Amino acid sequence: MRKIIMPEWISVGVLSERTGVSVSALHFYERKGLIKSQRNTSNHRQYPKHVIRIVSLIQVAQRTGFSLEDILLELEGLPNRTRVTLEDWEALGSRWQSELDRKITQLTELKNMMADCIGCGCLSLERCRLLNPYDELGEKGTGPRLMTE
Numbered sequence: 755m756r757k758i759i760m761p762e763w764i765s766v767g768v769l770s771e772r773t774g775v776s777v778s779a780l781h782f783y784e785r786k787g788l789i790k791s792q793r794n795t796s797n798h799r800q801y802p803k804h805v806i807r808i809v810s811l812i813q814v815a816q817r818t819g820f821s822l823e824d825i826l827l828e829l830e831g832l833p834n835r836t837r838v839t840l841e842d843w844e845a846l847g848s849r850w851q852s853e854l855d856r857k858i859t860q861l862t863e864l865k866n867m868m869a870d871c872i873g874c875g876c877l878s879l880e881r882c883r884l885l886n887p888y889d890e891l892g893e894k895g896t897g898p899r900l901m902t903e
């Protein structure tokens with residue numbers, strides 16, 4: 755089998771083909787600062803080949819519910835953005851897993867609260883945990899808190 759050697763710099767078309775991300779989405783990522791290109795002598799955008807891995811990371815993070823702003827913060831925290839290492843991936847994966855666990859716990863709690871509300875419809879500030887979780891409004895004092903805040 756012949757081994758295909760990837761050039762150091764690739765076009766946006768090749769990057770799109772290799773990652774499955776549309777050219778317009780790649781340009782959007784670039785406008786957001788997630789990836790960077792440089793112009794060649796023909797004034798075409800060229801991406802260093804390591805960007806394939808960064809785009810893959812962005813896809814994984816987006817699929818797990820992270821915003822592009824969160825992803826940018828994480829990428830900016832990498833020791834070297836030109837080479838995402840296995841250690842970088844493990845550290846990012848571990849942080850994202852913790853965040854996912856937190857979201858799952860929060861959503862499960864919300865789902866359980868909603869179960870109490872299905873078929874009720876009272877939307878009572880005293881009774882409904884969805885409308886007033888943990889009676890947060892009650893801790894702020896008595897009276898019509900929603901009307902005055």
Ligand code: FES
Pocket residue numbers: 870871874875876877878881882883884885
């Ligand atoms: S709607 Fe009645 S408890 Fe939430």
